[in-house]
Every structure is written in structure tokens, then in C-alpha cells.
Amino acid sequence: MPWVYILECQDGSLYTGSTWNLEKRLAEHQAGLGAKHTRKRLPVKLVFCEFSDRIDVAYAREKQIQGWRREKKLALIAEKHDTLPKLADTNPKPKAK
Template sequence: MKGWMYILLCSDGSYYTGSTNDLERRIEQHQAGNGSNHTKKRLPVKLIYFEEYDRIDLAFYREKQIQGWSRKKKEALINGEPELLPELAIACRDLRD
């Protein structure tokens, strides 16, 4: 079963990362306030990025990976700048040390 990892932009400027096996239905749920506690309080939301996978478990794994990223890393992904990800990962690691 196919799966999608997606990133929403919330009305307060925050990002929400999720995964689903039906992207259109899931976005509708978020917009209706039935998606998650995070998005329910920050409507409306806008789909700004997604990746499609052959299996839902791969989309879920990717969701969990991206949820741990900094805002700058997420924005590099959203903006189609994957070449910045390694540098941002190092910078983020340095800040934690």
C-alpha cells in the first residue's frame, strides 16, 4: 500500500510533519480540525511538501526522521535545497554539544 510523508504549514508559521496512506483525505481531515491536536489549534493549514513511497511504513519512517530535524533543515528540504542538509546537520549537532 502506498504512503506519503507530508509537511504542512500552519497558520502560526509552524510546521507539522505526518504520514498517511491517503494524502487528500488526510489533508481534508486536518483542515476540518480532525487531523491532530497540533493542527487543530493552528488552522488553516497548507500542504507545502510531500514524498510518495511504495509502502506506508517507509513514509512513517521518513516522517519520524524529519520530525527530529531543525526548522532550517525542514526548510532546505521544502525549498528543494537538499545539498544544504549535511551542512545543516553538522551545524545543528554543534549547537547541541
């Protein structure tokens, strides 16, 4: 089952990812086998997850959330869905080269 998820790292940073198997992926992150970002910031805590019917939809959602500012991600985590449109990025983060 495809999932998109957000982890809160020990330093307070947020990591967004997608996976077929959420339980397995969380175990990988906790064991230091996840992304470079999370490996250096253990332990991590799952703060948001969302099921999708298709992996391509989950991946697209992951990329969408990754482009959001922290404030908007925190609103999503807090389930303040009515505030998300107001938090639209006027100055999105620059894309990595």
C-alpha cells in the same frame, strides 16, 4: 499510497505526518479532525509531500524529519537538497517522554 508530508500552520509552525491517503488526510486536517497541533492552528497549507513505496518507509521518514530543526525542514521544502547534510543536527531536539 503511502506519503510523508509537511504542513505549514497559520502561526507559521510546521507539522510533519505520514498517511496512506494524502488528499483525505489533508481534508481531515483542514476540518479540524487532524492532529492536536494542527487543530489549534488552522488553516494549514501543504508545503511538502513525498511518496513512498511502503508505509513503514514513509513512517520512518516522518520520524526522521520530525527530529530535524526548522532550518533543515525549510531547506527540504525549498528543495535545497545539497544543503541538507550541512544542516545535520549537532544538538537534536530532546525526545518527548
